[in-house]
Amino acid sequence: MLRLLAFLLLFILVVPILRVLLGAVARALHDLVSGPAARGGRRQAAGGRLHRDPVCGVYVSEQVAVRREAGGETLYFCSEECARKYGRA
Numbered sequence: 001m002l003r004l005l006a007f008l009l010l011f012i013l014v015v016p017i018l019r020v021l022l023g024a025v026a027r028a029l030h031d032l033v034s035g036p037a038a039r040g041g042r043r044q045a046a047g048g049r050l051h052r053d054p055v056c057g058v059y060v061s062e063q064v065a066v067r068r069e070a071g072g073e074t075l076y077f078c079s080e081e082c083a084r085k086y087g088r089a
Helices: 004-034 036-040 080-086
Strands: 051-053 059-061 066-070 074-079
Touching: 066 080, 074 080
Parallel strands: none
Antiparallel strands: 051 059, 066 074
8 A cells, every 4th residue: 555655646746747847858849940930930029110000900010010002101010911901991
């Protein structure tokens, strides 16, 4: 009976530690293989002036915005979807 309790206690203590270690190794390998783009996806360093998206009202940086020209004016959108919606309206 004592052997079973020792095994259960060991199992309860070791499994969470192994999960943390394996998760850290998996994340490190993923970052190594995928490069910096995997950590931030499409994100870029935001900065510069902010402009209001005319469709959804979100403020978006010039550096990451989707730009469209309309009537001699540059419009800034947060996504391609908002730019398409504006084009249909």
